[in-house]
Amino acid sequence: xxxxxxxxxxxxxxxxxxxxxxxxxxxxxxxxxxxxxxxxxxxxxxxxxxxxxxxxxxxxxxxxxxxxxxxxxxxxxxxxxxxxxxxxxxxxxxxxxxxxxxxxxxxxxxxxxxxxxxxxxxxxxxxxxxxxxxxxxxxxxxxxxxxxxxxxxxxxxxxxxxxxxxxxxxxxxxxxxxxxxxxxxxxxxxxxxxxxxxxxxxxxxxxxxxxxxxxxxxxxxxxx
Amino acid sequence: xxxxxxxxxxxxxxxxxxxxxxxxxxxxxxxxxxxxxxxxxxxxxxxxxxxxxxxxxxxxxxxxxxxxxxxxxxxxxxxxxxxxxxxxxxxxxxxxxxxxxxxxxxxxxxxxxxxxxxxxxxxxxxxxxxxxxxxxxxxxxxxxxxxxxxxxxxxxxxxxxxxxxxxxxxxxxxxxxxxxxxxxxxxxxxxxxxxxxxxxxxxxxxxxxxxxxxxxxxxxxxxx
Numbered sequence: 001x002x003x004x005x006x007x008x009x010x011x012x013x014x015x016x017x018x019x020x021x022x023x024x025x026x027x028x029x030x031x032x033x034x035x036x037x038x039x040x041x042x043x044x045x046x047x048x049x050x051x052x053x054x055x056x057x058x059x060x061x062x063x064x065x066x067x068x069x070x071x072x073x074x075x076x077x078x079x080x081x082x083x084x085x086x087x088x089x090x091x092x093x094x095x096x097x098x099x100x101x102x103x104x105x106x107x108x109x110x111x112x113x114x115x116x117x118x119x120x121x122x123x124x125x126x127x128x129x130x131x132x133x134x135x136x137x138x139x140x141x142x143x144x145x146x147x148x149x150x151x152x153x154x155x156x157x158x159x160x161x162x163x164x165x166x167x168x169x170x171x172x173x174x175x176x177x178x179x180x181x182x183x184x185x186x187x188x189x190x191x192x193x194x195x196x197x198x199x200x201x202x203x204x205x206x207x208x209x210x211x212x213x214x215x216x217x218x219x220x221x222x223x224x
Numbered sequence: 225x226x227x228x229x230x231x232x233x234x235x236x237x238x239x240x241x242x243x244x245x246x247x248x249x250x251x252x253x254x255x256x257x258x259x260x261x262x263x264x265x266x267x268x269x270x271x272x273x274x275x276x277x278x279x280x281x282x283x284x285x286x287x288x289x290x291x292x293x294x295x296x297x298x299x300x301x302x303x304x305x306x307x308x309x310x311x312x313x314x315x316x317x318x319x320x321x322x323x324x325x326x327x328x329x330x331x332x333x334x335x336x337x338x339x340x341x342x343x344x345x346x347x348x349x350x351x352x353x354x355x356x357x358x359x360x361x362x363x364x365x366x367x368x369x370x371x372x373x374x375x376x377x378x379x380x381x382x383x384x385x386x387x388x389x390x391x392x393x394x395x396x397x398x399x400x401x402x403x404x405x406x407x408x409x410x411x412x413x414x415x416x417x418x419x420x421x422x423x424x425x426x427x428x429x430x431x432x433x434x435x436x437x438x439x440x441x442x443x444x445x446x447x448x
Contacts, residue, residue: 081326081378102305103331110330110387117385154305161341163334 003030004136004172006152008159011167014129022093023169026131029063034202035139035175035183037219041192042143049205049219051139053099054195055186056173060097060133064088069095073122075111082111089123094130102146105154108132109164116166129167136174138207140216148172177207180222227254228360228396230376232383235391238353246317247393250355253287258426259363259399259407261443265416266367273429273443275363277323278419279410280397284321284357288312293319297346299335306335313347318354326370329378332356333388340390353391360398362431364440372396401431404446 015023036055040048061071072085088095094115096108112130119126137147151170158164175181185203188194204222212218239247260279264272285295296309297318312319318339320332336354343350361371375394382388399405409427412418428446436442 078381081374081381082330103327106306106334107327107330110334113387114381114385117387150305157302157305157338161338163337163341 001030001033001035002174002176003027004148004174006155006170006172008155008168008170009165011129011169014167015169018128019091019093022090023131025064025067025069025090026093026095026171029060029067030133030171030173033059033063033173035173035181037183037185037205038188040140040142045140048140049185049221051099051135051141051145052184052186053142053145054188055184055200056099056135057097059184061088064090064095070123076120079111079114082107082114086111086115086122089127092123092125092128094123094127095133096130097133098146098151099135099141100146101144102150102154105132105146105151109155109158109166109168112168113164113166127166129169131169131171133171133173136172137215138174138177138217140212140214140219148174175207177209177217180204180206225254225257225259226398226400227251228372228398230379230394230396232379232392232394233389235353235393238391239393242352243315243317246314247355249288249291249293249314250317250319250395253284253291254357254395254397257283257287257397259397259405261407261409261429262412264364264366269364272364273409273445275323275359275365275369276408276410277359277366277369278412279408279424280323280359281321283408285312288314288319294347300344303335303338306331306338310335310339310346313351316347316349316352318347318351319357320354321357322370322375323359323365324370325368326374326378329356329370329375333379333382333392336392337388337390351390353393355393355395357395357397360396361439362398362401362441364436364438364443372398399431401433401441404428404430 036052037049038052040050069088069090073089074085087097115127134148134151137149183205187199189196189198206220207217260276261273262276264274293312293314297313298309311321339351358372358375361373407429411423413420413422430444431441
């Protein structure tokens, strides 16, 4: 996929000086990943292709784990009110993949800020930066799920008033429109809740500039 | 009800010097309020009396409004990702009543911090302090709803690492155990979701020290 980034609290310098290798690994994984799609189970658009968070998470986890990243890092008891685990970490870099409902962004930010200030070595070293991965608004997706442009608006407001100190790199996952792209389409055994894969195939599709009613790109498959 | 308080970021000084009248009004409302109960609709304890957030909110709103507090103060568009309105405000004091699921506490804190730093005059003046009202753990209540002791633990951790700057007074609503207390018992037209009151009566009950399986006090009505 193609990525956009937006940096806060000196994230660019932190990466350039201290975390170049970790960022290059993350960037490579994301840029080599195909767009993952599944069929919607939502009334009105049932069967239409939408962004597949389970498939995307699975791909990122496999790829980062093979590069020595920790996955599902347990959160210490004193901070259990902020969740059970952090998605990924390596040598001072924490990474949260957030395709869920938009309020989770604040939860991710707040706990990252605490891990930063407490210097907990969750990634093997004290946290120096958090990378938050989101999908672009362009993709049809489940209702109320976070997207990059929305996350950027929230972070812009929070940064304007210096609520957080931790360096943050926000990453958005995009695809080009109007040209064939290779995607990974997964069918799950229960269309709504299951993580059990029934079938997973590479397909070709085109993201159309003509928008859906929700302002997303329409996804047309190429060659049946 | 009886109240406990815990102060963060200089809240005590802020109240003593600048916000004494507003605090005395709040304290009076809470101390004169009876415990509000309703029948549970939860499997296993259906019909048992539990804490009634709707009735409590309604009582506080009526009482504060009559003292000139603003209620349901709209949140400006730029911060709409943090919700639609703040519960109450008067002359530099914001007040959030939080009986809902525990993650809402972080949302309340974060938006209060932003209103503090932006000096938005939501209460008629720039915000100087936020008062957060919670119920004690002792009361049987809906699953996963926030209680004072839990809120205190979270605030203790956040304060330890100076995540927030805004002065915060956390208030817990308690009742004495083992002696008759007057409560307000409300029956709603739909036991789970309705806010439509079918009946509201004063009753006498005793909070028993003998605990329920969830570690709450058992509530016994006195005199049928």
